[in-house]
Amino acid sequence: MASGGEGVTVWYQREVALKSRSRGCHYITDEIHKACAEEINKIKVGVANIHIKHTSASIILNEVSKEKKDMEMVLNKVVPETLHYKHTLEGPDDMPAHAKAAMMGSSLSIPITNGKFNLGTWQGVWLCEHRDCGGELSLF
Incomplete structure (x- = not known):
């Protein structure tokens, strides 16, 4: 039997609401860590x-x-907004935004070591908003 919690599996889950952001890439590592510090610090x-x-x-x-x-x-060179997309119900930037999001992804796995994200020296988490007017954002 493990002592001191060693070998024990523990799960935490938290939904974090982020303020909406303008189009572009935004560094959010510190914001995520701060919102989940209570849980992360225990790991x-x-x-x-x-x-x-x-x-x-x-x-x-x-x-x-x-x-x-x-x-x-x-991103705008890879997925230009000047093409004639069929999906334009929510505006001309909608379909290009979906394509960019599909290419870049919606999930990350980040190692945690001693209560901190274990990232490379120059690595950080970016939120990339692909629309001119981003909506409400949630992270799990």
């Missing part, structure tokens, strides 16, 4: 599964850079 070895409940935004790991406009420029 010696674990994994955080972060999932965004939004189909026109994505969540990624990437370099913590001050110049996030480059990522937006690249």
Whole structure:
């Protein structure tokens, strides 16, 4: 039998509401950690599964850079808004946003070590809003 909680499996789940963001890539590592600090601080070895409940935004790991406009420029070249999409019910930026979100993903798994995200030196969590007017955002 393990002593001191060693070998015991513990699960935490928390939904975090984020303020809506403008189009672009936004660094949110510290915001997530702060919102979940009570749970994360208790974990010696674990994994955080972060999932965004939004189909026109994505969540990624990437370099913590001050110049996030480059990522937006690249995304707009890969999925231009100037094409004639059939899905335009919510506006001309809707279908391109869904395509960008599908390419970049909606979930991350981040190791937790001694109560902190165990990320590389330059890594951070980015929320990428692909629409001009982003809506309410939730992370699990």
